[in-house]
Amino acid sequence: MADNKHEVHGYYTGDIHNQFVEEHYDPKNRSVIWRTFWILLAITLAEVGIAFTGISREVLIVIFITLTIVKAYFIVAYFMHLKHETYTLVYSIILPFVLIVYLIAMALCEGNYTHLWDHVPFL
Amino acid sequence: MSAEATQTQENSSKSIWGGGRSPYNVSWGKMYMWFFLVSDAFTFSSLLTAYGFMRHRFTEVWPKAQEVFTHFPFVEGHLPLAYVGLMTFILIMSSVTMVLAVDAGHRRNNKAVALWMFFTIIGGFTFVGSQAWEWYHFIEGTEKGALIMPNGDHYRFSEGVHGAPKDALIAPNHSFVTDPVQIAKIEKEARVVHGANLTENEYGHPLFGDFFFFITGFHGFHVFSGVVINIIIYLNILGGVYTRRGHYEQVEKVGLYWHFVDLVWVFVFTFFYLI
Numbered sequence: 071m072a073d074n075k076h077e078v079h080g081y082y083t084g085d086i087h088n089q090f091v092e093e094h095y096d097p098k099n100r101s102v103i104w105r106t107f108w109i110l111l112a113i114t115l116a117e118v119g120i121a122f123t124g125i126s127r128e129v130l131i132v133i134f135i136t137l138t139i140v141k142a143y144f145i146v147a148y149f150m151h152l153k154h155e156t157y158t159l160v161y162s163i164i165l166p167f168v169l170i171v172y173l174i175a176m177a178l179c180e181g182n183y184t185h186l187w188d189h190v191p192f193l
Numbered sequence: 194m195s196a197e198a199t200q201t202q203e204n205s206s207k208s209i210w211g212g213g214r215s216p217y218n219v220s221w222g223k224m225y226m227w228f229f230l231v232s233d234a235f236t237f238s239s240l241l242t243a244y245g246f247m248r249h250r251f252t253e254v255w256p257k258a259q260e261v262f263t264h265f266p267f268v269e270g271h272l273p274l275a276y277v278g279l280m281t282f283i284l285i286m287s288s289v290t291m292v293l294a295v296d297a298g299h300r301r302n303n304k305a306v307a308l309w310m311f312f313t314i315i316g317g318f319t320f321v322g323s324q325a326w327e328w329y330h331f332i333e334g335t336e337k338g339a340l341i342m343p344n345g346d347h348y349r350f351s352e353g354v355h356g357a358p359k360d361a362l363i364a365p366n367h368s369f370v371t372d373p374v375q376i377a378k379i380e381k382e383a384r385v386v387h388g389a390n391l392t393e394n395e396y397g398h399p400l401f402g403d404f405f406f407f408i409t410g411f412h413g414f415h416v417f418s419g420v421v422i423n424i425i426i427y428l429n430i431l432g433g434v435y436t437r438r439g440h441y442e443q444v445e446k447v448g449l450y451w452h453f454v455d456l457v458w459v460f461v462f463t464f465f466y467l468i
Contacts, residue, residue, distance in 0.1 A: 081439060081440040081442070083215070083220035083221075083222070083440075083442065084438060084439075084440075085220060085221065085222060087215075087220070087221060089213065089214050089215040089220065090213060090214040090215070091214070091215055091218055091219060091220055091442075092218050093299060093440075095299040095300070099296050099299070100293070100296055103289060103292050103293060103296065104289075106289075107285065107286075107289045110285050111282065111285065114278065114281050114282065114285070114462075115278075117463070117467055118274050118275075118278045118467075121259065121274060121467055122259075122273075130467075130468075131468050134463050134467045134468055135463065135468075137463075138459055138460060138463040141459045142456055142459060142460070145288070145452055145455060145456045145459065146452075146456065148292075149288055149289075149291075149292045149448075149452040149455070150448075150449055150452045150453070150456075151295075151445075155217075155218065155219070156216075156217055156218050158216065158217055159217045159218070159219060159224070159227070162217075162227075162228075163227055163228075163231055166231055166235075167231075167234070167238075169235075170234075170235065170238045170242075173238065173239065173242055174242055174245075177242050177243075177245065177246045180246070181246055181249045181250070184246075184249070184250040187250070
């Protein structure tokens with residue numbers, strides 16, 4: 071951006087604020103899209119494939135959750151384009167999910183006490 | 194307001210909070226779509242966490258999804274996970290056509306946007322239809338059904354279950370009942386249940402059915418509303434609304450929603466069908 075006459079591609083939003091928004095258009099985008107598609111397809115096939123192998127359940131769960139997070143990364147980063155957004159926006163979107171990590175941690179702790187429900191008739 | 198706007202460096206090098214441009218480099222509409230998706234993701238995360246919690250509580254009597262969803266259209270036999278794998282593929286594919294529509298929008302190519310949008314709508318309808326088919330089979334259940342004792346204990350017939358002895362019953366703890374006398378006793382006392390609804394479930398604990406209907410139903414409703422919104426945007430594209438407006442941000446916004454639906458399905462697929 072050192073060039074003073076550098077031109078930025080984008081548009082005015084046309085809403086009440088009518089702010090200028092930069093667009094990141096790149097002719098290579100389409101090959102990135104198809105590469106992402108093949109990665110997602112390969113991971114899904116691998117998941118269905120290893121579901122029927124003799125790998126122990128504990129290991130399978132770890133593999134499945136890891137692969138799911140990898141898939142989620144590719145969808146959010148490339149399809150939803152979050153990788154090319156400003157850091158302020160990225161962090162505003164990603165950081166709240168710390169609360170979900172907390173929720174899962176709490177559910178895992180609480181899950182050890184569910185045997186106390188055994189005397190509750192409707193459960 | 195020019196259609197294809199450009200801005201000189203002089204203007205954009207001001208402090209990003211200096212006004213005249215969006216500091217987040219998104220319009221408020223797109224930003225609020227993102228924050229809506231964050232809140233929606235919270236809803237789905239809570240549902241899936243609740244699913245995991247209850248599943249942990251009833252591990253011994255929880256059905257295995259691989260034994261429940263084994264049907265494939267027009268194919269006889271036992272094909273676990275095949276159909277749901279295909280559904281995942283359809284949804285990923287429609288996500289790809291959507292992102293290609295957005296890309297065509299960056300090139301201001303109205304015809305290409307309309308074409309890719311059309312394929313996205315087709316993919317969405319196919320997915321909703323597949324889900325309806327899956328629900329139908331889950332609600333209908335098997336021909337023989339399962340036996341439920343007065344105390345709620347649940348016995349399934351071993352027929353068609355991989356690795357089970359013939360003419361046996363599968364007890365709630367997944368062990369096999371092979372003694373004919375005992376089987377006759379169970380069959381006399383028990384009530385036959387076909388398929389699943391909100392209160393009983395042929396395949397195992399009723400909560401499995403409840404979570405299945407609630408989570409895939411909530412997701413399916415998202416897909417359905419996504420298809421409706423996509424159709425509205427498609428009609429706008431055909432009417433030349435975005436050509437006149439000069440940018441295809443509306444397609445990007447509905448695209449974000451559509452990818453989110455795909456993203457949620459990735460998690461539902463893992464936690465409901467694989468694990």
